[in-house]
Amino acid sequence: MRQCHRQKNQGVDNLWFEKRWRAHLSRHEQRNVAALSHYDDIMSTCDDLLDVPGLRKDWRLTTWHKILSMRIDEYILNYLTSMKNFWYGIVQGDSEALQKVDEATVKALELMAPGACRVDARTLHCQLDSGHIFGAFNGREREEIWVRVLDFTSDRLVPTFSSFFEDLNWFKHPIDCVRRLIHLGPRETIVSALGRMFSDLNQQAGYCVIQRSEHTFVSAPGNRANRLDWGIRQIFISAMRNYPDMAPRPKKRDLLAKPKTKEADTTGLFEFAVLAHRLGFESPEIHELMDSPPPLSASKEHVTFVDDANPDTKVKRCGTPYGKHHQKDRRLLFLENLHNASIQELGEMSSWFVRRSSYLAFFGKLARTFPLGVVTGTANSEQARETVQKEDRRQAALSAREGLEQHRTVRKTGKSRPSAPSKSYSSSLAQNFRYLELNLIRKCMRRLKRIEDLVRRCSKKWNKRTLCRARKRGMPKSNTVA
16 A cells, blocks of 8 residues: 555556555554654655565554654654664665565564674574575575674664564653653654753753762763753663653543552652753653652662572563563663673673663664763773672662661561661752752742732732622721721
8 A cells, every 4th residue: 555655656646556455454544544644754664664575564553543642753763764774784775685585584583683692693594504584595695694684783683563563562661751751742742842841950061961870970071962862861761760660640530449550659750850850851740749859768778689590581572571680670771881881792682682772772872972981980981880780789788688687676576676768868868959949949939929819819809898798788988998
């Protein structure tokens, strides 16, 4: 159907064939086609990808109403463009060679990374030698294609439509977190809304704020465009780390009496809003979250122990990761690690490589990366990462020791001693106090204004009632209360 439509744009009249193909679609699919027709860049890229015969089977037309409602047009286009760059790049854009890429080849290469993983390289090279993949090419052409496949997959997995739809199922959770900070207009995307919210407040000229750990920030050289781009990325990266603790807002007000889902962590939402404000973004939603700091009782740190002795036998290469893998990778999910991580050959696929691949597919590489050693505060990013990991392990050991001592106290006395507020959380509050002071003053001024308006309305109402009573009694107006 799209082929007929493209031929129509080239002057070939195939309207009858297009209507005949459209009749095979359900009403829901026809609505999705009509909605997609308003997104020229996305539609054009999908048309180019559907020229590859092996990619057509995983195409889903029934889910696009959900995808377009996410309001992430830029990131959808980035993912599809990355997919197009791979499949067109391995055959150097030859249209005849693209027709030789069959379904068996796509299924074998799907979500593999032979350029980074030795197991994947051995598996695929055996299939390449036997002609199971790229069977329509001769031996010399297959070897040339293999070199290009290795080059592309040195830092990411092979993308397909199947991985695209599955990764969107995972990406919608961070999107729900980011939407708590913004108000979207009728035709506005999340990226354009964040660009509108960016005020560059509290930012140092010539530098960008970089989050290195949950409560550690450093500065890197950069201009206003870098601060906006890196700020948007860091907001999404923070949502990727903490989305299990930040449940989305309910879409309906009058809900039925059903069992409640997990409520959002007030501490996580508060720190998420503080991070966005520190990166230079402002909105009423951000100020509302910052005006409601969590109680000190919520400052207790929850330490999750990962059993490395018995890891999951298989790493999910797309979609939502296993909880154990997410807990292990969330300590590395920061901008510097995602863009400055040294590429090392893997024996087997790791969950961190998968998460980094999904991030690069949606966001792409930075237009200008900050070089290693330039970030102020440390001499080398690798040393800083090791320091952060050592500090995390030390904090986990201290928390485990405190828990063991408390357990022993309970066994001896039968009473549990009260736990003190977390030092790291208290330091975080002290660190962000200067950002909250102005907002608290604004909140007090708004309340005072409401009180003044209420007093003024009550005074007018009292004068009106007094005047009415005076008229009923026949008293002159001069005797009424002013």
